[in-house]
Amino acid sequence: MSETTSFSGNKGLQIEEKLIFEMGNPGAVAVDLPEPGPVDLDRMGGVRKRADLALPDLSEPQVVRHYTRLSQKNYGIDTGFYPLGSCTMKHNPRLSEKVARLPGLADLHPFQPRQTVQGALEVIDQLAWWLKQLTGMPAVAMSPAAGAHGEWCGLMAIRAAHEDSGQGHRRRVLVPESAHGTNPATAAMCGYSVDPIPAKENGRVDLDALKAKLGPDVAALMLTNPNTCGLFESEIIEIAAAVHGAGAYFYCDGANFNAIVGRVKVADLGIDAMHINLHKTFSTPHGGGGPGAGPTVLSAALAPFAPVPYVVSGPDGLELVEGRREGTKPFGRVKGFHGQFGVFVRALAYILSMGADGLRQASSDAVLNANYLQARLGDVLTPSFDGPCMHEALFDDRFLKDTGVTTLDFAKALIDEGYHPMTMYFPLVVHGALLMEPTETESKEALDQFIAVVRGLAEKAKAGAAEDFKAAPRHTPRRRLDETLAARTPILRWKA
Amino acid sequence: MSEMRFTKDHEWIKVEGDQGTVGISDYAQHALGDVVFVEVPEPGRTIAKGDEAAVVESVKAASEVYSPVSGTVTKGNQAIVDQPGLVNESAEDGAWFFKLTLSDPAELADLMDRAAYDAYLATLE
Amino acid sequence: MRYLPLTESDRAAMLADIGVKDVDALFRDVPAAARLAEALPLPRHQGELEVERAFTRMAGKNLSAGCAPFFMGAGVYRHHIPAAVDQLLLRGEFLTAYTPYQPEVSQGTLQALFEFQTQVAMVTGMEVANASMYDGATACAEAAIMACRVTKRRKVLLSGSLHPHYVETTETSLRFTEMEAEPLPPDPLGLEDLLGRLDGDTACVVVQNPGFFGGIRDLRPLAAICHELGALLVVMVAEPTSLGLFDSPGAMGADIVVAEGQSLGMGMNFGGPGLGLFATRDKFVRQMPGRLAGQTLDVDGKRGWVLTLSTREQHIRREKATSNICTNSGLCALAFSIHLTLLGGTGFTRLAELNHAKAVQLEQKLSQVKGLRVLPDSYYNEFAVHLGDEVKAAEVVDRLVDKGILAGVPASRFYPTWPELAPVLIVAATEMNTEDDMDRLVAALKETLS
Known part of the structure; x- marks a missing residue:
């Protein structure tokens, strides 16, 4: 080794850190809890009390130091320039963190009676309103937890719509070769087969090749726009027309929506469904890999098939619809509770800060x-x-x-x-x-x-x-x- | 033993009587990089030509191994399951994937010999 | 605008370098018909003060749990979160990092995930755990899909003990596939016959322990039958602090354990984000969905961590991937892990005992309410109560809100078409509940039900 080594293995601010399992000292505590008294074994359904837990015991200063040291081994957007393409590493405003921690928003249970959560429903409703305004789309499913989850939501709505109109035999989905891996994986989860479509020399979809692949068994086109090469699909309106002409739907992967917010309404491009990564476009923290959120905007044709739950305005204020209502045919439920509420608060704070x-x-x-x-x-x-x-x-x-x-x-x-x-x-x-x-x-x-x-x-x-x-x-x-x-x-x- | 014959998906097969031995080509192992995982078929499995018969994975890539011919598997190579790195060391020799009894030896005629395969590789890049 | 560093003169200089007249020229590939000439006619940007005011107003329209005696559970639990958890989460190097694709500058996230995986494996009693999923419901669905993949069978039996949101999410996930979900009716008394529903087509049985209505079951007999028939036992844990009290699902024979991790480190946040925990046996690791951190060495021979076994994932396997999941729930996993590290083995056990003791105390106090019956004869920190044949639990909850009490979750919210469940209320007690809270609940129930 060319450099001088230290006795500790540390290099100034770079400090070696063991695993928590290699540290602890039994009996140390970092959380003081009251004495619970003897366990009432009669209420344990005949199951034995546990005796095999081997988690380490540490005190608060040890724990705080451990995670502080770990954090120092990470690079974040707060540290410096993070030009990670397709991931949209932009500044995460601290105001968003502050308002997300207001007890009136953070300390709420999802099943509280609706008269006690009107403000929370207003956050969801306001964010939904902004997403619809910015895309020009009539409906949005708010609950998907991430981009890939939103893709799945969109494709499930498409499949449900086709099943409903007697077109359930449509089982082929067209995906450009340049697509993110989640696109084909998502299509497979909806029971679709994947058919790749080639690109032209200029990095855009080959419209003629696409037209040649369209047919009565095609359910949808999944296309990222701007695409994964960072290019706008200049023939997108013709692409949409061809897809619709063949009886298929147009799913747009909205991972790159951040390039066109406020400059293009995606409704004007002829898309039927698109997810929006709130953690990219609307700057909620990536957190080392989640949590994100992937609300999915839907056209009028797909809106009746949106999953539960969703917020509606009723005579007594806002309410959550958690089951099937007249005139709707929800394809199901995509996750527990009502979506990534904590992420919604942050995204809405960003949107209100930025404005149109x-x-x-x-x-x-x-x-x-x-x-x-x-x-x-x-x-x-x-x-x-x-x-x-x-x-x-x-x-x-x-x-x-x-x-x-x-x-x-x-x-x-x-x-x-x-x-x-x-x-x-x-x-x-x-x-x-x-x-x-x-x-x-x-x-x-x-x-x-x-x-x-x-x-x-x-x-x-x-x-x-x-x-x-x-x-x-x-x-x-x-x-x-x-x-x-x-x-x-x-x-x-x-x-x- | 007969000469080695190749598929466009970079499998090879060597045949003796009606017994075939299948592996992946040196070109394929090189393209994959360090092989870290291999799955081979169970003896007794009947496979058709072109079926997915085995799996080979490197750190950044995963690939199916398709059977060059139809037949019944007689043996999988446990050695490469235990030590996937062998595939990088001797892809066209000791690191075979499985052996099978051919059900239609005429299928061999569709495969390339070494010279034809080399010519095919030259067209790839 | 405070988040945008470019000034007008910067922009002009950059446009000149690029060689275009204005920014519009950079958008020339957008079809003219779809170009917006100016900003949409929507509200303009605002300062911190105005935005904070808007959120304070919305927050003020809610009744936050801390302002009322609070007994709600049913999949989301209110626990005390040590102050250090949130302070550490706010470190920008954790908060503002991406998925650890570049391990040399992500050792913090990767080591934390490795520790998290170890903790999850330990508390569930399993051999291996992934770096987390979106939430408990999606983890449950992924477990069902994985069981079908492992067994090459197609039928998924969903116990009536399973949270209805987990049931719905799993049913939805299987809806357009070759797999089939078979949900059993809600089972408040723990009487369902799962064994009789198992056959040679069954890929797995999914049970929740403690159940949605609170009951605890010894899973050993069920595990034995599943294994005899070649099916997997999937155990869902909605309240992970319960893992500190009794035998782990792994010790009782589970093949896959999934859980909602929200109870530790995260707060309720109106139900999201959650944290899906996913653990299984070593032999199934290549069939497991989701990210995995693994230990290795660097070129100097020092121990470090990387994302590994990624050939299972969508970015390599594409349509043949184990799942389309692309991220995990990283920051939530970190919160869970920090909270569990702070508790340690001693604190985790004590917290579980404390929760159980609170529930026992609540049961004793509720027994003073005439006509009220506790349904399960075993429980952890939550149980269903029957308020009386003619009583509608949802109405009682509304009346208790008027008295400033958040009394519990009415079963009718999930089972509106089951009249026999209309009187059923699910109540939870945690270390957060004081004796005074319980006395207020009991007094209000006595008054309301009389």
């Missing part, structure tokens, strides 16, 4: 920032497509040809420069993809610094410094980890 003008400015700035990256990096990296992009810029690895440096190496070198890498190797339709999404959160100054670093790295790679790239990252709490070992000999929990 701010939301439009945010999508404009996001697109401007991405195009700025593409323009300033286009000569040293290799952009995959010509012309303006939307909210993310896609490059491939041609610029690394014959350098011995891979996309992965390049990304790991960025970590040593203090950046979170861009998305790598997705979408699959370009070789060695590097997908950069700066979002509206980054200032020009931050982008200029990043551009200088990427240019420097690209030139360094071309100058022949492959070994340096292979050794990156050097300055992280852990260097490259052996994923092969992890998969060949899975260790998925600590054992004594």
